[in-house]
């Protein structure tokens with residue numbers, strides 16, 4: 001039996017019928033931009049993330065760009081970013097005219113290393129930093145990141161593209177963030193039917209600014225406070241997300257269960273990463289660190305042969321990308337990110353994965369151990 005890395009077609013009973021009815025109604029109303037669907041989504045997202053404000057936008061990359069701009073980042077400013085992350089985080093800095101400094105990660109939790117971060121702040125005096133919550137959890141030193149940034153006047157933008165449903169000390173990870181972002185890309189834990197994103201904050205003035213920057217910098221229809229972007233959330237995406245909202249606990253619980261099953265079965269045979277203390281993961285990704293790239297090649301060749309999907313998130317750090325060199329201001333730390341990229345393997349994990357599929361993956365991995 002083959003098992004996909006991800007399957008987006010595991011819809012709840014009745015979901016597609018409800019969706020067809022919503023599309024028909026919205027098409028009749030021509031309610032394509034803003035309106036009640038987006039308002040509903042923003043209010044649901046703010047409630048789930050325990051923040052005062054959630055502002056919808058075009059995608060998770062725009063959310064980062066808008067958040068950095070709202071955090072006061074201007075051309076020439078230095079912004080810190082982990083070396084192990086998705087390329088959008090690097091792009092968002094460069095697209096704001098700012099200068100990225102990559103910071104190496106900590107091998108224990110795969111997130112930006114706190115001690116290196118402090119050293120980078122001392123040395124480069126950044127205007128802002130992007131703390132990326134990767135793999136379905138966050139850094140074990142989140143409170144220290146927040147406190148140190150505040151003390152040193154560094155705007156801390158938390159990229160929560162992968163963190164929907166992650167709990168930190170029993171609360172939403174987004175709750176205490178200065179500014180945080182979300183991606184609703186279809187493959188995310190809370191996925192749309194296309195591109196969509198959101199920016200979260202507890203500050204009303206910042207929220208106003210974010211809403212304006214994502215809508216051409218408007219103050220009135222034809223008056224502008226900022227040079228912004230056109231990054232309004234599409235109402236159809238909001239409507240899809242609203243239909244999924246009531247199913248999120250079931251989706252999260254299914255993902256968390258699979259993540260735990262893998263760990264229980266494979267720990268000891270493989271180095272299975274787990275969230276740091278104080279976290280409840282969302283089951284976004286399974287992460288195994290293998291001994292070497294050669295060992296990974298052997299395992300992935302067998303998985304391919306058996307029709308079992310896998311991911312390598314990510315194959316290379318930011319600082320070595322062809323597109324990075326021209327903009328890279330500095331690189332702080334060693335090569336932990338590069339080593340992780342050689343060793344990481346992600347097994348299939350998605351909501352409503354069946355037991356027989358999970359067992360098939362586990363049996364295959366045990367046979368290869």
Ligand SMILES: Cc1ncc(COP(=O)(O)O)c(C=O)c1O
Pocket residue numbers: 059060061062085086088089132159161162183184185195196197
């Ligand atoms: C960590 C991270 N940041 C940013 C993004 C960008 O989000 P989007 O694809 O919605 O632009 C993603 C998702 O792809 C991501 O995983």
